[in-house]
Amino acid sequence: MYGGSFLWTVFITLNIFVLVYNGCAYADASTVSQRILSGDELNLKHLIGLRKNQTSFDHAIVNEMSPTDQNLTREWLVFHLNDLKFDLAQMTSSASETDKNLIKQLDRDYWHSVPLINDTDSAFTKYEYILTIFDHQMEHNVHSPADLETPYWKTVEKFLLVSLFG
Numbered sequence: 001m002y003g004g005s006f007l008w009t010v011f012i013t014l015n016i017f018v019l020v021y022n023g024c025a026y027a028d029a030s031t032v033s034q035r036i037l038s039g040d041e042l043n044l045k046h047l048i049g050l051r052k053n054q055t056s057f058d059h060a061i062v063n064e065m066s067p068t069d070q071n072l073t074r075e076w077l078v079f080h081l082n083d084l085k086f087d088l089a090q091m092t093s094s095a096s097e098t099d100k101n102l103i104k105q106l107d108r109d110y111w112h113s114v115p116l117i118n119d120t121d122s123a124f125t126k127y128e129y130i131l132t133i134f135d136h137q138m139e140h141n142v143h144s145p146a147d148l149e150t151p152y153w154k155t156v157e158k159f160l161l162v163s164l165f166g
Contacts, residue, residue, distance in 0.1 A: 044148055047160050048135050052128065058164050059124040070120045077123040077164065081130070084159045085111060091151050099152035102137055109133055127164075134160075 062073050088103050095103065110133055117123045134156055142148060 044153065044157055044160075045135070045138055047157070048131055048138070051160050052131050055124060055128050055131070055164070059121075062120055062124070073164075074117065074120045074123045077127055078117055080159070080162060080164070081126065084130075084155070087155050087158075088152070091155065095151060098141065098147075099150050102141060102152050105137065106130075106133060 062070055065073070088106065092100060092103055110130055115122065115126075117126055142153075147153070
């Protein structure tokens with residue numbers, strides 16, 4: 001009678017109600033993450049796009065959370081970004097020239113140029129920006145599927161598959 005969009009709206013509304021009622025905004029975001037994780041064969045570009053869309057959704061949910069939960073989310077995002085930085089630093093010595101150049105570009109364009117994370121909004125902004133850089137790097141440096149089989153892109157893929165809500 002009302003079509004699929006009505007049922008989808010009811011489903012989302014009920015999920016939000018349950019989350020607010022239980023005080024657990026993490027559950028809904030992890031449901032979106034499961035959708036990403038279930039697609040093992042998704043190409044990396046599609047995965048980046050899905051993560052960008054999810055980030056906007058997660059950011060809206062986090063803004064409705066308590067200040068304590070917002071702070072925990074900010075700390076998790078900082079940890080997640082620092083973990084990526086550590087993983088890339090570990091592979092620098094053994095990486096191919098292409099991977100080294102991608103790591104240097106990320107250092108220059110991201111780690112040394114993006115402002116510090118002061119609040120949840122800046123954490124999400126920084127996270128969204130790194131996704132944009134990955135997207136840009138793919139457009140300019142990946143010319144065949146074999147280019148994605150390097151340790152750099154495997155590390156990026158691992159980063160993208162981690163849920164924003166631990």
